[in-house]
Amino acid sequence: MTAQFPGGGTLTGTLSLQERPGGLCAVTFSAMASPCEVLVDIGDRALALQLAGLVAQEAWRIEQKYSRYRDDSVVAWIHGRRGSPCVVDAETAALLDFAWQCFEMSEGMFDITSGILRRAWKFDGSDRVPDQATVTQLLSSIGLDKVRWESSELLLPAGMELDFGGIGKEYAVDRAYDILAACCRHPFLINLGGDLRANRPPSSGTWRVGIERPDSDRSAAMLLDLEHGALATSGDSHRFLLKDSIRYSHILDPRTGWPVANAPRSVTVAASSCTEAGLLATLAMLHGDGARDFLEEQGARHWILQ
Amino acid sequence: MQLKSQPAVLRRRLIAASCALLTTSATRSQEAPEGGFVGRLLKEWQLESALAYYHENGRVQAIEPVVSASHDYDDGGNVSFNFTFDSLSGSSPNGALPSRAAQTFASPSAQSFATARRLYNVAPGNLPADPHYSDARAAFGGSWTLPLERLTRVTLGGKLSIEDDFYSGTFNAAIAHDFNDKNTTLSFGISDEADVIKPIGNTPVPLSNYAAFDKEGNKSKNGVAALLGLTQVMNRYWLAQLNVTADRFSGYLNDPYKIVSVLDAGGNTTGYIYENRPEVRTRRSVYLENRVGGARASAGLSLRYMTDTWGIRSQTAQVNLRWWAAGRQQYIEPTVRWYHQTAADFFQPWLPNTTAPATQFISADSRLANFHALTYGVKYGFDLSDKLHRGGIRAHRTRRVLSADTQHQHCDAGLAAGTRSVSEPEGRPGAVRLQLLGA
Numbered sequence: 001m002t003a004q005f006p007g008g009g010t011l012t013g014t015l016s017l018q019e020r021p022g023g024l025c026a027v028t029f030s031a032m033a034s035p036c037e038v039l040v041d042i043g044d045r046a047l048a049l050q051l052a053g054l055v056a057q058e059a060w061r062i063e064q065k066y067s068r069y070r071d072d073s074v075v076a077w078i079h080g081r082r083g084s085p086c087v088v089d090a091e092t093a094a095l096l097d098f099a100w101q102c103f104e105m106s107e108g109m110f111d112i113t114s115g116i117l118r119r120a121w122k123f124d125g126s127d128r129v130p131d132q133a134t135v136t137q138l139l140s141s142i143g144l145d146k147v148r149w150e151s152s153e154l155l156l157p158a159g160m161e162l163d164f165g166g167i168g169k170e171y172a173v174d175r176a177y178d179i180l181a182a183c184c185r186h187p188f189l190i191n192l193g194g195d196l197r198a199n200r201p202p203s204s205g206t207w208r209v210g211i212e213r214p215d216s217d218r219s220a221a222m223l224l225d226l227e228h229g230a231l232a233t234s235g236d237s238h239r240f241l242l243k244d245s246i247r248y249s250h251i252l253d254p255r256t257g258w259p260v261a262n263a264p265r266s267v268t269v270a271a272s273s274c275t276e277a278g279l280l281a282t283l284a285m286l287h288g289d290g291a292r293d294f295l296e297e298q299g300a301r302h303w304i305l306q
Numbered sequence: 307m308q309l310k311s312q313p314a315v316l317r318r319r320l321i322a323a324s325c326a327l328l329t330t331s332a333t334r335s336q337e338a339p340e341g342g343f344v345g346r347l348l349k350e351w352q353l354e355s356a357l358a359y360y361h362e363n364g365r366v367q368a369i370e371p372v373v374s375a376s377h378d379y380d381d382g383g384n385v386s387f388n389f390t391f392d393s394l395s396g397s398s399p400n401g402a403l404p405s406r407a408a409q410t411f412a413s414p415s416a417q418s419f420a421t422a423r424r425l426y427n428v429a430p431g432n433l434p435a436d437p438h439y440s441d442a443r444a445a446f447g448g449s450w451t452l453p454l455e456r457l458t459r460v461t462l463g464g465k466l467s468i469e470d471d472f473y474s475g476t477f478n479a480a481i482a483h484d485f486n487d488k489n490t491t492l493s494f495g496i497s498d499e500a501d502v503i504k505p506i507g508n509t510p511v512p513l514s515n516y517a518a519f520d521k522e523g524n525k526s527k528n529g530v531a532a533l534l535g536l537t538q539v540m541n542r543y544w545l546a547q548l549n550v551t552a553d554r555f556s557g558y559l560n561d562p563y564k565i566v567s568v569l570d571a572g573g574n575t576t577g578y579i580y581e582n583r584p585e586v587r588t589r590r591s592v593y594l595e596n597r598v599g600g601a602r603a604s605a606g607l608s609l610r611y612m613t614d615t616w617g618i619r620s621q622t623a624q625v626n627l628r629w630w631a632a633g634r635q636q637y638i639e640p641t642v643r644w645y646h647q648t649a650a651d652f653f654q655p656w657l658p659n660t661t662a663p664a665t666q667f668i669s670a671d672s673r674l675a676n677f678h679a680l681t682y683g684v685k686y687g688f689d690l691s692d693k694l695h696r697g698g699i700r701a702h703r704t705r706r707v708l709s710a711d712t713q714h715q716h717c718d719a720g721l722a723a724g725t726r727s728v729s730e731p732e733g734r735p736g737a738v739r740l741q742l743l744g745a
Contacts, residue, residue: 087456094326094327095327097323097326097327098323098324098326098327101319101323101326102320102323105316105319105320105323106316148487150488153456153488171327174324174328175328178328271321272321273324273325273328275324275327275328276317276320276321276324279320279324280317280320283316297314298314298316298317299314299317300317
């Protein structure tokens with residue numbers, strides 16, 4: 001018989017509420033190692049807190065379930081069963097289906113098994129660039145096509161890892177959005193660490209979103225006015241290596257195991273769902289200096305910081 | 307570094323994939339969705355409805371509303387139900403041949419020409435057909451699939467069908483087992499069918515004179531069938547399937563409304579008798595299907611060979627190609643089907659008035675004749691919006707080529723000429739079929 005994930009613990013945290021100009025309530029909390037906030041265009045503070053609580057709960061639920069840092073996550077559970085088939089729950093199955101489709105449509109550029117490259121590449125601003133032999137050895141354990149995945153049954157070969165980090169945050173925004181949209185008709189915006197989605201413009205006009213400069217001073221480099229829809233940003237923030245005056249970005253191509261040359265500092269994409277926007281931003285980064293062409297070809301609204 | 311896809315194709319696929327992710331997990335990661343009975347029903351069950359309409363050169367019209375619902379369980383099980391209501395009306399050939407003289411027939415409910423409420427006349431040279439043919443059918447079916455263990459599934463199903471003159475109940479059971487890394491599926495199924503035939507105006511005595519209105523009570527028939535199937539995933543793009551089936555029907559297998567013309571030596575119609583078919587029919591068939599597909603196109607080739615104890619042997623070959631456009635949101639699928647069958651041993655378009663029909667089997671039903679048919683069809687499908695709505699329009703046009711069997715060629719040329727319009731077993735000649743699928 002194949003094993004089934006028994007479920008993990010519960011993750012919680014604290015919420016704090018502020019009133020912002022224009023009659024907005026802003027509730028902030030921390031999830032997925034990022035600052036998060038929910039803006040609701042509503043005067044009732046208690047209600048705003050309750051609504052934001054739904055978002056936080058969902059973000060924490062997804063973090064607990066898919067974090068690669070927790071030993072009670074479904075990811076840790078799968079890693080504990082490498083080499084033998086296991087049956088995953090419907091939500092994980094849907095995420096695996098999605099990851100598989102992204103792997104196929106990007107011809108291997110987007111790959112949730114590529115996380116082990118972190119063992120070779122430590123983007124700490126230092127000059128420790130790994131040697132090719134180390135990278136080549138890791139490449140033999142990368143490739144979603146080496147994983148057997150059929151309906152709800154998964155067989156992860158020994159030595160391989162799954163990492164939902166590349167889609168988890170955007171997925172959490174969309175899931176939380178659906179929960180909030182089902183019970184709240186007031187304008188709201190959900191922002192989980194810079195990936196965000198809004199249902200409609202607030203009474204004051206538009207949602208003003210600042211995109212931070214990924215490197216230097218964390219000041220807003222761009223201000224966007226958003227009415228509704230989703231924005232996701234892929235950026236290399238402080239994560240890079242510098243050797244012989246070559247700056248290696250933290251965007252690694254799973255097919256070569258090496259950083260993408262000339263990747264933009266950050267790519268922000270607008271789309272109807274955060275999952276879609278996030279994937280487009282990630283794929284654009286992987287296109288290096290072809291990022292802009294790629295996004296234009298796909299007809300996606302975008303903002304690129306070089 | 308550039309992706310080898312056309313502009314925006316990737317994005318359309320991504321939109322579809324995101325929608326699939328967010329809708330599947332939305333219904334499954336949440337417990338007990340609220341929203342009342344209908345809301346729950348819509349959330350947990352996939353409902354589909356379809357409406358089909360046939361028009362066949364003024365012959366038969368059908369309207370077939372179909373409602374189906376299915377529900378998937380997390381353990382891989384599934385329950386589905388469907389309800390169909392058909393109504394057919396128009397004219398239907400009665401089996402008699404065109405004649406040089408005008409012919410008069412009574413509708414099936416009649417117990418004599420004198421008391422018949424409705425008679426119909428057929429002009430010289432025209433194919434006799436009952437112009438008032440109408441039938442309605444309501445059918446309800448259900449199936450339940452449950453996983454026995456990881457690689458084995460059992461399906462139990464049943465169907466009840468009620469027509470004005472026909473009641474049918476079917477039970478079926480099947481077991482499927484996956485092996486070879488789920489690349490191979492072996493399945494075995496059996497079914498049992500019990501039918502009651504209750505013809506309008508009672509059952510005519512086989513071989514009796516049409517004008518005698520010699521009728522008897524209700525009839526029944528039984529059928530059993532078995533299927534052995536093998537499905538093989540050859541590679542990511544190629545799927546092959548082989549099915550072997552056998553079935554056996556016994557009981558009343560006549561069409562109670564079909565008659566056979568009796569002709570004199572000069573080819574003049576002197577009368578009609580009711581048809582008479584053997585009471586047992588056993589069929590065996592082999593079906594092979596290959597389907598290859600990529601992201602933008604797929605092709606299927608299927609071949610079927612059937613033989614039965616009535617002497618009918620048929621071959622079917624079908625090719626269909628499907629092209630996806632606009633990021634798999636639309637497709638167009640042309641289909642060509644070629645069908646050929648040999649006549650049943652007892653098929654005879656008419657009977658000489660010198661033969662005594664006391665014990666022989668005879669039918670002039672053109673579905674038992676030797677013929678081949680070529681059917682072309684084209685199907686167009688599209689996504690109405692991002693995820694929920696599916697729509698499709700199908701149009702089919704069948705051209706049939708009727709080949710008169712040589713052993714019947716000696717009958718009067720004026721009578722045997724291809725003026726007969728014959729319906730083929732699968733599909734309808736000259737029919738334009740429109741099917742609208744709404745979400």
